[in-house]
Amino acid sequence: PIVKIDPENRFALSAEFLSRFAGRQPAWGPIGYVVYKRTYARPVLAPSGEVLRSEEFWETLRRVTEGTFSLLKQQIRSAHRPWDDEEAQRKAQDFYERMWAFKWLPPGRGLWIMGTSYLERHGGGAAQNCGFVSTARIGSGRRGDFAEPFVALMDWSMLGVGMGFDVLGAG
DSSP: OOSOOOGGGOOOOOHHHHHTTTTOOOOOOSSHHHHHHHHTOOEEEOTTSOEEEEOOHHHHHHHHHHHHHHHHHHHHHHTTOOOOHHHHHHHHHHHHHHHHTTSOOOOHHHHHHTTSHHHHHHOGGGGOSEEEEOOTTTTOSTTOOTTHHHHHHHHHHHTTOEEEEOOOTTO
């Protein structure tokens, strides 16, 4: 894994808090639910790996919130800084409630990938919507490698990042 979250750093929203949202839907616009289900809802798997159904929005927000706060907890603890579970729970609940009310949402790729094992295996690039690679300094990289910008372009594209590029080269 590129981003290994240690078990002791896994963050979880309280069951009592989540019970307020389970089985409910937010105030969707006319096609919001259809777009959400088509694009961002991940499969819910049985222990055998069989797909049971797709997530509902409250579950997606739980995944995103718990994934984000797990990364935060890991980062803070690895920097030898104090972590306050009660404060984190309050902030995570606020984070969740604001998404539920559509006051903010992460970028689409973040909504789709945050809190998944894919992010841990492949790193944060999978959460990026778009990127850009320039060929203006082609051949002047670490090894003078002319393929370097094209390798980067392919690597990011394979993670699902929409990539832009220039074709000017080094003149």
